[in-house]
Amino acid sequence: MTALHTVRFQKSGRFLLLLMVVLLPATDIQAQPTAGSEYQVKAAFIYHFARFTQWPEGTLSEPDSPLVLCIITSDPDADVLLSLRDKTVRDHRLVVRKPESAAEVSNCHLLYLATDDMEVIRRGLAFARGRPILTVGETSGFLQLGGIINFFEREQRLRFGVNLDAAEAADLKFSSQLLMSAEIIQEGP
Amino acid sequence: MPFFSPSIKQKLIWIILFTTGITLLLASIAFVTKEILTFRQNLVKDLSTLAQVVGMNSEGALVFDDRFTAERHLSAFRTRPGIVFACIYKQNGTVFATYSAAGRQKSIAPPKVQPTSHFFDPHFLHLFQQIFVDREMIGTIYIRHDLGEMRTQLQQYLAIVGVIILVGFFVALILSSFLQRIVSVPILNLAQTALTISQEKDYSVRAEKHNRNDEIGVLIDGFNEMLKEIQSQEKELKEHREHLEDLVVKRTAALRKTNTALRDAKNAAETANRAKSEFLANMSHEIRTPMNAVLGFTEILYGMVTDERQKNYLVSIRTSAKSLLTLINDILDLSKIEARKMELQYESVNLRAVFEDIEQVFSMRIKEKGLKLIIDIAPDIPKKLLLDEVRLRQIIFNLVGNAVKFTEAGYIRIAAQKIQRPNQKENSVDLMLTVEDTGIGIAQDSLEKIFEAFKQQDGQSTKRYGGTGLGLTITKRLVEMMDGAISVQSRIDKGSRFLVVLRDVSVAEDGGEGRGIMVSEDEKIEFEPATVLIVDDIETNRSLVKAYFQDTPLRFLEADNGQEGIRKAREHRPDLIIMDIRMPIMDGCDATALLRSDDILREIPVVALTASGMKGDHERIMACGFDEVLTKPIRRVDMIRHLAPFLPHRMEAIEPHMPEKAEKGEAPEVLSPEVLERIPQLIQVLETRCAKLWDRARQTGFFDDIAEFGQLMKKLGHAYSVGPLREFGNRLNTQVSTFDIEQINKTLEAYPDLIQEIKSMHREHTEAPING
Numbered sequence A: 001m002t003a004l005h006t007v008r009f010q011k012s013g014r015f016l017l018l019l020m021v022v023l024l025p026a027t028d029i030q031a032q033p034t035a036g037s038e039y040q041v042k043a044a045f046i047y048h049f050a051r052f053t054q055w056p057e058g059t060l061s062e063p064d065s066p067l068v069l070c071i072i073t074s075d076p077d078a079d080v081l082l083s084l085r086d087k088t089v090r091d092h093r094l095v096v097r098k099p100e101s102a103a104e105v106s107n108c109h110l111l112y113l114a115t116d117d118m119e120v121i122r123r124g125l126a127f128a129r130g131r132p133i134l135t136v137g138e139t140s141g142f143l144q145l146g147g148i149i150n151f152f153e154r155e156q157r158l159r160f161g162v163n164l165d166a167a168e169a170a171d172l173k174f175s176s177q178l179l180m181s182a183e184i185i186q187e188g189p
Numbered sequence B: 001m002p003f004f005s006p007s008i009k010q011k012l013i014w015i016i017l018f019t020t021g022i023t024l025l026l027a028s029i030a031f032v033t034k035e036i037l038t039f040r041q042n043l044v045k046d047l048s049t050l051a052q053v054v055g056m057n058s059e060g061a062l063v064f065d066d067r068f069t070a071e072r073h074l075s076a077f078r079t080r081p082g083i084v085f086a087c088i089y090k091q092n093g094t095v096f097a098t099y100s101a102a103g104r105q106k107s108i109a110p111p112k113v114q115p116t117s118h119f120f121d122p123h124f125l126h127l128f129q130q131i132f133v134d135r136e137m138i139g140t141i142y143i144r145h146d147l148g149e150m151r152t153q154l155q156q157y158l159a160i161v162g163v164i165i166l167v168g169f170f171v172a173l174i175l176s177s178f179l180q181r182i183v184s185v186p187i188l189n190l191a192q193t194a195l196t197i198s199q200e201k202d203y204s205v206r207a208e209k210h211n212r213n214d215e216i217g218v219l220i221d222g223f224n225e226m227l228k229e230i231q232s233q234e235k236e237l238k239e240h241r242e243h244l245e246d247l248v249v250k251r252t253a254a255l256r257k258t259n260t261a262l263r264d265a266k267n268a269a270e271t272a273n274r275a276k277s278e279f280l281a282n283m284s285h286e287i288r289t290p291m292n293a294v295l296g297f298t299e300i301l302y303g304m305v306t307d308e309r310q311k312n313y314l315v316s317i318r319t320s321a322k323s324l325l326t327l328i329n330d331i332l333d334l335s336k337i338e339a340r341k342m343e344l345q346y347e348s349v350n351l352r353a354v355f356e357d358i359e360q361v362f363s364m365r366i367k368e369k370g371l372k373l374i375i376d377i378a379p380d381i382p383k384k385l386l387l388d389e390v391r392l393r394q395i396i397f398n399l400v401g402n403a404v405k406f407t408e409a410g411y412i413r414i415a416a417q418k419i420q421r422p423n424q425k426e427n428s429v430d431l432m433l434t435v436e437d438t439g440i441g442i443a444q445d446s447l448e449k450i451f452e453a454f455k456q457q458d459g460q461s462t463k464r465y466g467g468t469g470l471g472l473t474i475t476k477r478l479v480e481m482m483d484g485a486i487s488v489q490s491r492i493d494k495g496s497r498f499l500v501v502l503r504d505v506s507v508a509e510d511g512g513e514g515r516g517i518m519v520s521e522d523e524k525i526e527f528e529p530a531t532v533l534i535v536d537d538i539e540t541n542r543s544l545v546k547a548y549f550q551d552t553p554l555r556f557l558e559a560d561n562g563q564e565g566i567r568k569a570r571e572h573r574p575d576l577i578i579m580d581i582r583m584p585i586m587d588g589c590d591a592t593a594l595l596r597s598d599d600i601l602r603e604i605p606v607v608a609l610t611a612s613g614m615k616g617d618h619e620r621i622m623a624c625g626f627d628e629v630l631t632k633p634i635r636r637v638d639m640i641r642h643l644a645p646f647l648p649h650r651m652e653a654i655e656p657h658m659p660e661k662a663e664k665g666e667a668p669e670v671l672s673p674e675v676l677e678r679i680p681q682l683i684q685v686l687e688t689r690c691a692k693l694w695d696r697a698r699q700t701g702f703f704d705d706i707a708e709f710g711q712l713m714k715k716l717g718h719a720y721s722v723g724p725l726r727e728f729g730n731r732l733n734t735q736v737s738t739f740d741i742e743q744i745n746k747t748l749e750a751y752p753d754l755i756q757e758i759k760s761m762h763r764e765h766t767e768a769p770i771n772g
Helices: A003-027 A035-052 A076-084 A102-106 A118-128 A164-169 A176-181 B008-057 B059-063 B067-079 B148-200 B215-304 B308-338 B351-369 B389-406 B471-481 B539-548 B562-572 B588-597 B615-623 B636-646 B659-664 B673-687 B689-700 B703-719 B723-738 B741-749 B751-771
Strands: A067-073 A092-097 A110-114 A134-137 A149-154 A157-163 A183-185 B083-090 B095-100 B117-120 B124-133 B136-146 B347-349 B372-377 B385-387 B411-419 B428-437 B484-491 B495-506 B517-520 B523-527 B531-535 B555-559 B576-580 B606-610 B628-631 B649-653
Touching (some): A035 A067, A035 A110, A035 A134, A035 A157, A035 B059, A067 A076, A076 A092, A076 A110, A110 A118, A118 A134, A157 A176, B008 B059, B008 B067, B008 B083, B008 B117, B008 B124, B008 B136, B008 B148, B059 B067, B059 B124, B059 B136, B067 B083, B067 B095, B148 B215, B215 B308, B215 B703, B308 B471, B347 B351, B347 B703, B351 B372, B351 B389, B351 B723, B385 B389, B389 B411, B389 B428, B389 B471, B471 B484, B531 B562, B539 B555, B539 B636, B562 B588, B606 B636, B615 B628, B628 B636, B673 B751, B689 B703, B689 B741, B703 B723, B703 B741, B723 B751
Parallel strands (some): A067 A092, A067 A110, A157 A183, B531 B555, B531 B576, B576 B606
Antiparallel strands (some): A149 A157, B124 B136, B347 B385, B411 B428, B428 B495, B517 B523, B523 B649
């Protein structure tokens, strides 16, 4: 993405934010079943994932340290996630980024791999492994690859699965609120 | 207690029951209400909490659009059977998840979403609870709770309350029935006490208090206090009454004592006064005795002295001595009256004779002064009245003496009238004697005083008129002694009129001499007792008839109409009826006709007395059955003459004798054979015993002796029916009362002549029948 592109995106993102401020409470769930609003629903889910997740000690230790949300995607529709920016989770401001480098990923608290490109997924997961990064994917087999939360669709509703082992490996803990609505996958003993 | 008015007991029970009932009811209502409110509140609180919990638990389900999880959470309500329905709304109000209690129809439609709130309808509690995440409302939970349980509970409560009220009522009834006595019993006792007191009037009763210190205690105290007050007042009143009686008794005793003391004092005073009067009387007598000698010898000396100057001196001595004697005599009389030594001696008195004697006494002075003396005796005055002649003479003498003394011109009138009075005793009259003059009169303010002793009329010159001032006092006393009254009417310079009223003066029984009525010069009719009925409607007419017969023993009955006449005739059977013709109710003719038809009364003679003088009338009247018809006016003698045939009577022929007596209107002196028989005896008395008295009176010249002699002569004159003797006594008495020494001496000297006269009288009478 070019800088110009980014600027344009930013402009359009600001517009969308405006839209969201005005429309989000009313249109959020209504838009859910529609394909165009898929990322909007997912954005809400991702926001709540962040809310119901407890990062390990040392991470987000400072009260004013931002919660960094990284998106790796090729789908421009996923830009709607940028709207989560400036929201807060437990007093931590959300920062939405599209990491360009591996170094950037290491600073992320949540990594959304909004792609079905298995290579990208594998690199992303590999990069996140061993770090307290909540990885979210949307491709079947994502959890088997070591991802922690994966979106899927059932009865035309967005659902998600949780790999508790991966979460444990990443030293992340989930609220029961999240777990009760999730499909739990445990790989090994 | 009247049955229609609830007793205080009933009232108290009602009050207690009512109060208890209301209290219980209110308490129960409060309790039930509180219970319901609490129940509701708790229910709301419970459900609200539950909703919050469920809501919180459903947060994830909501945000992750996980209906299944949400419904799983809702199914936790199964533990609360009251919850019949629940649901969760999404943020936008669409229903997200629902729950229905088992056995319930699934078709309960969720209501429209509402903010956090709740409300009750008759069957359910509806509760909305919003679910917040980080101050963001993410959904609403709705719970519908069945209130059946609460209703059941409410019913239970109501049942309990009902039981409590009933039990409470019953307990209150029992308690109040006992407890009301605390209040009602003392009041009823008090009322009973009050009733008893008012019925029995016993104020010593007290209401019992029984150690009460409440208002009823105060009431009882007040009541008892009042009773005490009444009792003490009553007692006081009673005491006062008794005290009053005591007081009256005491006062009466005191009064009686005072009265006794007064009576004693009065008696003492009277005794003292009498002693004084006796002393005076004796003194007067002692003074008078030598005075008589002075007068007597002056008289003798007068006859012996020839020198004119000496004669004049003797006249002066005589005049002064006479004045002195008069004064002494008056004092003596007054003293006698006051000492009650004077006694009245009643005898038959002829007023005319008395008046004429007095005229005789004053004739000289009256002539000198150029006055006129009129004697006016009403014709109906009985000729013989029982009076004390001496004192009557004194009374008239004093009054006439005064009149002569104070009159310079005009006349003096001496009059006697009969006073008509109802209920007049038979054989007695009320007399009014009048002595009237045209003299100087008496001032009005002196009228009362003139009868007081030693008081002459103010300004009355003693020098000019002389007198002792005792005359009227004595007169008044004498009149009073005769049970009479004296009064005076007078006007200055016009004259005076003295009135002496004597009541119930008895008419003297005529000692034979006055019984007959002269009907002609030599004829006298003497009626015997009989009854005559006069029937006339005019009272004066009846009186006139009675007056015509006043000296007869006839008894008169009166009736003022024919009917009344018949009634009286039937009742009294009179000997004669004198009948007027014109009368109201029944006239004389009709009455007479009726009498004639009566078997018993027909024999009674009836004489008509009519004013009608027509000849035809006369015949017509006779036709009614009258025995005789007399025409008014009729003279007395004519009437007597005409009526005599119908009445028992005696007719006597009189020899012309002592015409002067007949002229004077007195009954002629008739010496009956009985009298003649006794005359020698009289002559003997006159010549022996009386001669001694006569001698003594002449010797001493004492008025008392002379008066005594005069009285004796008079009495003997009456006793023996010898007129000249009576005349002699009267003359002497009059002269004594006027102290006319000269006349007394003359009269006394004539005593032997009197004896001679009687002797010759006797002789004439005894010889007359012999002579033929």
